[in-house]
Amino acid sequence: xxxxxxxxxxxxxxxxxxxxxxxxxxxxxxxxxxxxxxxxxxxxxxxxxxxxxxxxxxxxxxxxxxxxxxxxxxxxxxxxxxxxxxxxxxxxxxxxxxxxxxxxxxxxxxxxxxxxxxxxxxxxxxxxxxxxxxxxxxxxxxxxxxxxxxxxxxxxxxxxxxxxxxxxxxxxxxxxxxxxxxxxxxxxxxxxxxxxxxxxxxxxxxxxxxxxxxxxxxxxxxxxxxxxxxxxxxxxxxxxxxxxxxxxxxxxxxxxxxxxxxxxxxxxxxxxxxxxxxxxxxxxxxxxxxxxxxxxxxxxxxxxxxxxxxxxxxxxxxxxxxxxxxxxxxxxxxxxxxxxxxxxxxxxxxxxxxxxxxxxxxxxxxxxxxxxxxxxxxxxxxxxxxxxxxxxxxxxxxxxxxxxxxxxxxxxxxxxxxxxxxxxxxxxxxxxxxxxxxxxxxxxxxxxxxxxxxxxxxxxxxxxxxxxxxxxxxxxxxxxxxxxxxxxxxxxxxxxxxxxxxxxxxxxxxxxxxxxxxxxxxxxxxxxxxxxxxxxxxxxxxxxxxxxxxxxxxxxxxxxxxxxxxxxxxxxxxxxxxxxxxxxxxxxxxxxxxxxxxxxxxxxxxxxxxxxxxxxxxxxxxxxxxxxxxxxxxxxxxxxxxxxxxxxxxxxxxxxxxxxxxxxxxxxxxxxxx
Ligand code: IVH
Numbered sequence: 001x002x003x004x005x006x007x008x009x010x011x012x013x014x015x016x017x018x019x020x021x022x023x024x025x026x027x028x029x030x031x032x033x034x035x036x037x038x039x040x041x042x043x044x045x046x047x048x049x050x051x052x053x054x055x056x057x058x059x060x061x062x063x064x065x066x067x068x069x070x071x072x073x074x075x076x077x078x079x080x081x082x083x084x085x086x087x088x089x090x091x092x093x094x095x096x097x098x099x100x101x102x103x104x105x106x107x108x109x110x111x112x113x114x115x116x117x118x119x120x121x122x123x124x125x126x127x128x129x130x131x132x133x134x135x136x137x138x139x140x141x142x143x144x145x146x147x148x149x150x151x152x153x154x155x156x157x158x159x160x161x162x163x164x165x166x167x168x169x170x171x172x173x174x175x176x177x178x179x180x181x182x183x184x185x186x187x188x189x190x191x192x193x194x195x196x197x198x199x200x201x202x203x204x205x206x207x208x209x210x211x212x213x214x215x216x217x218x219x220x221x222x223x224x225x226x227x228x229x230x231x232x233x234x235x236x237x238x239x240x241x242x243x244x245x246x247x248x249x250x251x252x253x254x255x256x257x258x259x260x261x262x263x264x265x266x267x268x269x270x271x272x273x274x275x276x277x278x279x280x281x282x283x284x285x286x287x288x289x290x291x292x293x294x295x296x297x298x299x300x301x302x303x304x305x306x307x308x309x310x311x312x313x314x315x316x317x318x319x320x321x322x323x324x325x326x327x328x329x330x331x332x333x334x335x336x337x338x339x340x341x342x343x344x345x346x347x348x349x350x351x352x353x354x355x356x357x358x359x360x361x362x363x364x365x366x367x368x369x370x371x372x373x374x375x376x377x378x379x380x381x382x383x384x385x386x387x388x389x390x391x392x393x394x395x396x397x398x399x400x401x402x403x404x405x406x407x408x409x410x411x412x413x414x415x416x417x418x419x420x421x422x423x424x425x426x427x428x429x430x431x432x433x434x435x436x437x438x439x440x441x442x443x444x445x446x447x448x449x450x451x452x453x454x455x456x457x458x459x460x461x462x463x464x465x466x467x468x469x470x471x472x473x474x475x476x477x478x479x480x481x482x483x484x485x486x487x488x489x490x491x492x493x494x495x496x497x498x499x500x501x502x503x504x505x506x507x508x509x510x511x512x513x514x515x516x517x518x519x520x521x522x523x524x525x526x527x528x529x530x531x532x533x534x535x536x537x538x539x540x541x542x543x544x545x546x547x548x549x550x551x552x553x554x555x556x557x558x559x560x561x562x563x564x565x566x567x568x569x570x571x572x573x574x575x576x577x578x579x580x581x582x583x584x585x586x587x588x589x590x591x592x593x594x595x596x597x598x599x600x601x602x603x604x605x606x607x608x609x610x611x612x613x614x615x616x617x618x619x620x621x622x623x624x625x626x627x628x629x630x631x632x633x634x635x636x637x638x639x640x641x642x643x644x645x646x647x648x649x650x651x652x653x654x655x656x657x658x659x660x661x662x663x664x665x666x667x668x669x670x671x672x673x674x
Pocket of ligand 1: 083084119124177231
């Protein structure tokens with residue numbers, strides 16, 4: 001073991017190296033070492049800290065995720081109040097803004113403005129003490145917010161220690177910024193939550209806010225949070241440590257390692273501000289995050305000081321907002337949908353209305369907390385907002401004196417589909433129907449899942465047909481699909497001889513499947529495509545999986561106690577075993593993953609995937625490659641042989657080029673897989 005003083009020195013060096021390389025990776029998108037080299041540095045730090053626990057500092061890069069959930073949120077005072085912004089909705093509003101400032105400054109020279117996209121996220125205040133992050137709070141009422149340091153520290157792009165080279169850092173520096181989630185990451189997160197039948201978020205901002213309000217930082221660390229900083233609050237000793245303008249200050253913060261938006265710019269006069277707004281409005285859909293406008297700030301700090309603030313907002317800044325894509329309609333009814341594993345979601349049926357070019361006739365109300373918050377009722381006039389691809393949401397109830405409102409919406413006590421009692425699991429806000437065996441809605445959802453493209457892929461068996469099959473009691477569960485006859489199918493609306501034969505054929509075709517697809521098709525709670533693949537690679541045989549104990553399941557990659565319990569429960573259940581037996585005896589052929597192949601095209605090759613592919617999901621692609629003998633890894637290193645490049649690839653491409661790794665695109669992949 002090294003001596004303590006040697007360890008101290010090396011730990012300091014490793015902090016710097018880890019920070020520098022995280023910054024290159026997460027902020028600059030320009031890593032200069034491989035993931036493996038990075039892991040080596042990180043592991044060296046971990047192991048030194050293990051040997052010398054008293055040398056672990058709070059802001060060591062190993063300490064991003066604390067191990068204990070917080071007990072609650074403490075209140076924290078901001079040193080300097082967090083102001084809000086006045087809004088401008090038209091070009092004229094901006095011209096007025098400039099005129100007011102000129103009058104106040106008695107200025108004839110053209111004014112300089114700093115222009116910044118207005119990030120639609122959650123405002124935060126961070127305190128750095130001589131370069132070390134020591135406090136973090138939400139905006140709260142502008143004077144005091146909630147202590148969220150344990151969660152803020154999990155954001156990988158945020159430095160816990162600033163690097164100013166040998167320049168002096170302020171003793172105290174409040175940094176103001178916006179925490180957000182990128183649109184793509186948000187959609188991915190919601191899909192995952194939906195699959196797990198957890199509460200989904202209405203939009204990326206709510207997702208960011210919800211993630212920051214977690215008591216357990218281990219959950220926050222799994223959320224794809226990012227941050228842009230856009231200003232400062234209090235600074236000690238004083239502003240003389242900073243440049244003279246907002247734009248230069250942002251550049252300096254970026255040099256110190258803080259994430260700053262690359263779209264920021266400085267311009268001359270309000271006309272150029274209007275041009276900047278037009279450009280951002282035009283590019284808005286291409287930005288990876290949601291913005292709700294542009295902020296214009298008088299660039300020179302001295303001028304900002306001369307212009308001053310009103311009570312809640314500075315006079316020297318303004319937010320030009322985008323017109324929101326909103327519509328107004330009435331709630332005709334509120335219904336409750338039952339999910340595949342029984343979760344109940346309230347849905348508002350609306351009088352159809354066009355919002356941003358799309359006709360909207362229903363909007364998810366997510367859960368009962370949301371219904372209570374809005375107090376929506378049948379008959380209410382509501383504001384509907386649609387942003388990007390996000391599910392339309394009701395943002396406001398417009399109360400008019402004369403509207404006849406229905407009664408307050410009460411959570412159902414019985415399942416709207418099967419009539420059985422509902423339960424609420426501890427710590428969950430979701431109501432559930434647990435009568436999965438008899439509940440028609442869950443049966444239908446289960447069958448839909450079983451036949452879906454990434455599961456058994458039974459073509460031509462759409463939602464409408466499944467509903468009819470269940471309603472006519474031609475099928476009760478997935479195993480009945482394999483005994484359907486042509487005569488039975490001909491009873492369905494619009495079915496004739498040919499269409500019935502086609503469907504029977506496509507059901508037959510689905511009988512040739514792989515173990516991982518089959519496991520995924522069963523719709524076991526917490527078992528998505530990637531867990532199904534891991535299970536199939538581990539057991540290689542359905543019977544072994546059926547008999548596996550929870551302890552064995554826990555040995556498998558990415559399977560935790562919750563998933564292990566659901567898997568075991570599923571295979572212990574008599575009903576599931578009967579269904580499985582019937583499917584197997586219908587002649588289904590479930591191909592196991594190949595043995596460690598030696599003579600296959602890709603045997604011995606390590607492959608990394610980046611981007612998205614039109615023909616496959618990530619898991620399907622991974623499975624195909626494993627079937628060809630490859631090892632699929634998540635990070636690039638000198639040991640990688642091939643990088644598969646899909647649509648919108650990440651920084652891995654550059655990395656692969658730097659390391660001389662061969663690149664392969666989708667058509668070549670298709671050829672290989674055949
Ligand atoms: S400056 C004193 N700049 O918008 C100036 N705010 O409606 C205060 N926001 O609470 C804010 N992007 O959370 C500023 N580039 C940006 C911003 C921004 C988003 C948020 C911020 C603020 C709210 C005001």
